[in-house]
Amino acid sequence: EDVPVLFSGYSPENYDSTYSGLVSAQEALQRSLNVPAVNLLAALGGEALYELLKKAGFTTLTPVNHYGLPMVLGGCEVNLLELTNLYAALAGGGKKYPVQTRLDRGNSPPLTVFSPGVAYIITEILTEVRRPDLPTCWEFTTLPKVAWKTGTSYGHKDAWSIGYNPRYTVGVWVGNFSGEGRAGLSGAEMAAPLLFAIFAQLNSDTTVSWFTPPVTVKKRAVCAVSGQTPGPFCTPLRSDYYLTDCSPEVECTFHQTYLLDPATGYRLPPHYYSAARVTAEQVYLQYPPRVAAWLEANGQPVETLPPLLPEWQKLLPGGAPVVRSPSADYIYQIRRGIPLEYQKICLEAAAGNDVRQLYWFIDGEFYGQTKPGERLFYLPEPGRHRVICQDDRGRSAEVKLEIID
Numbered sequence: 001e002d003v004p005v006l007f008s009g010y011s012p013e014n015y016d017s018t019y020s021g022l023v024s025a026q027e028a029l030q031r032s033l034n035v036p037a038v039n040l041l042a043a044l045g046g047e048a049l050y051e052l053l054k055k056a057g058f059t060t061l062t063p064v065n066h067y068g069l070p071m072v073l074g075g076c077e078v079n080l081l082e083l084t085n086l087y088a089a090l091a092g093g094g095k096k097y098p099v100q101t102r103l104d105r106g107n108s109p110p111l112t113v114f115s116p117g118v119a120y121i122i123t124e125i126l127t128e129v130r131r132p133d134l135p136t137c138w139e140f141t142t143l144p145k146v147a148w149k150t151g152t153s154y155g156h157k158d159a160w161s162i163g164y165n166p167r168y169t170v171g172v173w174v175g176n177f178s179g180e181g182r183a184g185l186s187g188a189e190m191a192a193p194l195l196f197a198i199f200a201q202l203n204s205d206t207t208v209s210w211f212t213p214p215v216t217v218k219k220r221a222v223c224a225v226s227g228q229t230p231g232p233f234c235t236p237l238r239s240d241y242y243l244t245d246c247s248p249e250v251e252c253t254f255h256q257t258y259l260l261d262p263a264t265g266y267r268l269p270p271h272y273y274s275a276a277r278v279t280a281e282q283v284y285l286q287y288p289p290r291v292a293a294w295l296e297a298n299g300q301p302v303e304t305l306p307p308l309l310p311e312w313q314k315l316l317p318g319g320a321p322v323v324r325s326p327s328a329d330y331i332y333q334i335r336r337g338i339p340l341e342y343q344k345i346c347l348e349a350a351a352g353n354d355v356r357q358l359y360w361f362i363d364g365e366f367y368g369q370t371k372p373g374e375r376l377f378y379l380p381e382p383g384r385h386r387v388i389c390q391d392d393r394g395r396s397a398e399v400k401l402e403i404i405d
């Protein structure tokens with residue numbers, strides 16, 4: 001999901017401050033999208049990535065509690081040699097060897113950092129050449145075949161590009177040794193041209209064949225919208241890599257059929273049966289709530305489910321709204337000297353496509369109403385507050401809001 005999100009007061013943004021809605025892992029990696037990466041780390045837990053980086057031999061990391069979710073965007077210090085050696089592990093099918101400066105010392109045994117299937121799929125993604133971080137000066141030339149990635153650090157302090165083929169791994173860093181940033185310094189424009197120039201010189205040997213897929217990597221048809229295993233109503237389909245030993249086999253949760261009452265237009269509960277009522281089935285495309293709210297806010301058509309048959313509305317368990325702001329475990333501090341008018345706290349929630357209206361209650365009193373994804377503002381009052389967001393089906397979510405002066 002590449003849509004606005006808030007984690008304990010931290011709201012990740014993409015490089016160009018735009019969002020793209022639903023994206024594939026391939027697109028997220030090729031376009032270096034920050035938001036999907038932060039979402040993934042939030043789902044995995046930060047410790048998992050930290051342990052992987054430790055295992056991969058990064059010696060510059062400070063204790064894990066120094067890092068939050070920005071760690072996945074490069075919010076931790078690394079050096080070029082150790083980073084380049086991790087890319088060499090991708091080239092080595094997931095096996096990482098210690099760095100050696102002399103050939104006559106013999107190789108220490110390798111460490112498995114990624115499975116061969118993971119290494120292969122990442123390599124395939126990084127080998128795609130025509131993409132946004134292709135340096136403009138190489139746009140119309142024939143490029144050597146390389147799996148490559150670029151990066152630009154916060155404040156334009158470092159521009160880097162790392163690439164590999166089955167034989168060589170090359171890392172390029174451009175920046176000031178003083179660490180001073182410079183406007184316009186970017187991995188794509190400064191470091192990648194050097195990387196390609198180096199590979200153009202190295203690549204004279206064409207006898208080495210490109211990487212081949214390990215037995216755990218196969219292709220399968222997936223739903224083009226959800227990327228999940230297609231169900232009977234998914235169209236169009238596309239072909240995608242998967243790992244036979246660990247890719248999930250979840251049938252598409254986006255394309256679902258719903259029972260309708262053609263006479264009234266109401267939706268009927270699943271498995272509804274009544275001898276007195278004729279029913280009809282219809283397929284609806286249901287995006288995850290946050291994505292649906294973002295698409296709608298950006299003027300893109302989103303299918304809305306017809307309302308549920310009135311006598312069932314209060315009875316069916318369904319997805320409660322997801323409060324995006326205020327953040328549940330964040331303490332808001334009122335800043336001195338700034339009018340409260342400018343420190344209002346945003347109330348915003350996402351809800352399922354069957355929800356048209358959300359009602360907000362603060363400390364038990366009705367405060368206002370919004371549509372899903374719409375914003376309402378609250379003038380902060382010091383103290384602890386209960387914020388309840390209720391949808392028009394009676395489902396509600398609660399967050400505790402603490403404001404200190």
Ligand SMILES: [Zn+2]
Binds near residue numbers: 231235
């Ligand atoms: Zn589908």
